[in-house]
Amino acid sequence: MEANKTYHVAVVGATGAVGQQMIKTLEEQDFPVSKLTLLSSARSAGRKVTFKGKQITVQEAKPESFEGVDIALFSAGGSVSKELAPEAVNRGAVVVDNTSAFRMTPKVPLVVPEVNEEDLKKHNGIIANPNCSTIQMVVALQPLKEKYGLKKIIVSTYQAVSGAGANAIDEMKQQTKAVLEGEEFTPEILPVKGDKKHYQIAFNAVPQIDVFQDNGFTFEEMKMINETKKILHDEQLQVAATCVRLPVETGHAESVYVELNKAGVKAKEIQELLSESPGIVLKDNPAEQEYPMPADSVGKRDVFVGRIRKDLDRDNGFHLWVVSDNLLKGAAWNSVQIAESLVKLNLLK
Amino acid sequence: MEANKTYHVAVVGATGAVGQQMIKTLEEQDFPVSKLTLLSSARSAGRKVTFKGKQITVQEAKPESFEGVDIALFSAGGSVSKELAPEAVNRGAVVVDNTSAFRMTPKVPLVVPEVNEEDLKKHNGIIANPNCSTIQMVVALQPLKEKYGLKKIIVSTYQAVSGAGANAIDEMKQQTKAVLEGEEFTPEILPVKGDKKHYQIAFNAVPQIDVFQDNGFTFEEMKMINETKKILHDEQLQVAATCVRLPVETGHAESVYVELNKAGVKAKEIQELLSESPGIVLKDNPAEQEYPMPADSVGKRDVFVGRIRKDLDRDNGFHLWVVSDNLLKGAAWNSVQIAESLVKLNLLK
Incomplete structure (x- = not known):
């Protein structure tokens, strides 16, 4: 990883089963987070989640939520990804998407780091996390x-x-x-x-x-x-x-x-x-x-x-x-691994 | 089936999950039973089981239990079958064995009536019921x-x-x-x-x-x-x-x-x-x-x-x-089907 560089990370679907595991895994891996933005549906917004001892309030995911975000981990269902992943990319974020929305899109790398980490180099803003099975x-x-x-x-x-x-x-x-x-x-x-x-x-x-x-x-x-x-x-x-x-x-x-x-x-x-x-x-x-x-x-x-x-x-x-x-290798851990690979390969903007 | 002919049937392992289903299936099929002998280990002997409205006391299975039995359905574990099935055959019974004791013995037919009913004709006293799966x-x-x-x-x-x-x-x-x-x-x-x-x-x-x-x-x-x-x-x-x-x-x-x-x-x-x-x-x-x-x-x-x-x-x-x-096609029902086929093909002594 690039020394000292830190990243503004967003988790979309922060209150879900996979989102919770993503936040936990980011903390366990000591991923270089400068700021953590937690996003969800309007229904779950307002809930508080602890990250490295600090409480973070979950906000409703909107296009503007991604201003300044370097990397966004999506796990809030395919329709949310289809709507908001392009908005995040337009604002400069790299998206790691854990839904099936973009997996078979030719220009979107579908990555399991142990298998095809090199495919990350061809990314155009969105990287898909494969299906758990x-x-x-x-x-x-x-x-x-x-x-x-x-x-x-x-x-x-x-x-x-x-x-x-x-x-x-x-x-x-x-x-x-x-x-x-x-x-x-x-x-x-x-x-x-x-x-x-x-x-x-x-x-x-x-x-x-x-x-x-x-x-x-x-x-x-x-x-x-x-x-x-x-x-x-x-x-x-x-x-x-x-x-x-x-x-x-x-x-x-x-x-x-x-x-x-x-x-x-x-x-x-x-x-x-x-x-x-x-x-x-x-x-x-x-x-x-x-x-x-x-x-x-x-x-x-x-x-x-x-x-x-x-x-x-x-x-x-x-x-x-x-x-x-x-929920881990099948979802949250593989997504955080992808984020780590992006940092290691210097593929974040 | 041969008209009017009835049979002395024994169920070995009468108190077990499969044995219970065998007794129920014999009743449901109106199998031509002249007498039903229910056998088990010494531990379960003395329990009473209802068959066609009558209570039958379960007895401890011994070699002598098979005197006069025409057909014996075994489902009390491989070691019981190995010990008692030959004793039943020696006393003139045909055995349908639901354990793995004799399944791969060359002279013992292994039968699923829909598939290889004809194999029953080659029986030498013991017929094996295959594994459920x-x-x-x-x-x-x-x-x-x-x-x-x-x-x-x-x-x-x-x-x-x-x-x-x-x-x-x-x-x-x-x-x-x-x-x-x-x-x-x-x-x-x-x-x-x-x-x-x-x-x-x-x-x-x-x-x-x-x-x-x-x-x-x-x-x-x-x-x-x-x-x-x-x-x-x-x-x-x-x-x-x-x-x-x-x-x-x-x-x-x-x-x-x-x-x-x-x-x-x-x-x-x-x-x-x-x-x-x-x-x-x-x-x-x-x-x-x-x-x-x-x-x-x-x-x-x-x-x-x-x-x-x-x-x-x-x-x-x-x-x-x-x-x-x-418990049914995988065990009790297949065994009773074999018994019916034996009657139909006139293969009981």
């Missing part, structure tokens, strides 16, 4: 891509409700209590807020995250498919996803099948490779029942990989189990 | 095998705790309550009773069902792999499995990727084929958010299939989401 998967895939090449990915996810926001967490807890006590309840939020139908999440598994597309895949599944190709710079990479919501508060897990472009690789080589790769903690010792689990990932920044097995039939096939805190 | 998958795969041929299966499971027994259900509920109320708890049963370590199941996803094998796969995963090949009579079929336990009481779900031996098949053809296949209910209408879920499967005998999508890259690849009540 995509981030943890590409962190695990990148070392395999570099060393062996990747042919095909098939992923089935086990996703936590915190990815659907604080209301979804509340709904899951209240429903769970109701089921245990034999009380009635009416699902109102999950699987997708605003979609036609709502289903029980307590003690259930719901194979829908985000809305359905015409091809029968959900938008979440298409995000994993398209974002993975963009981040790994490989439009030919075959990716398929089935995304499932579970009654888990935080921590996404993924059962990933990978076909490499190289035959004859052993599981042990992959374990060794991943154990030395950035952002990854290998947790793979079946004899001691050691493997990653969502409950163990909460509050940690790493991507945990285990259950690494060579396919019993296809010589280039491997199975992995990938777990991470969806 | 295998049964629902092969019901969905059999029509695809018959019409197109199968090349490769990759399955990731979402399995309910009732598969681990009544104690596991209690543990999940108590843990869930403890987490919601912020109380301490000590996992003692899951993921595998008697294994070295135990982990939280409440609000978590645990990638271990049954003990680990030397090849890094769990025994549950190897059951799915080996049993599927045996039931479908195809040792060349490529099968890989990742089995995961969820905080769900009843209802297993499976994300299944299938490669057919035929190219050019459309998803719509597969939907039509499965909608007309025995034991399957197609629930696949993304526009109306219709797909199978564990919570909807409880108490039903069908295998529910949905989320059918053609792979975006491989022309012979398809993705399915398969859900069923693991």
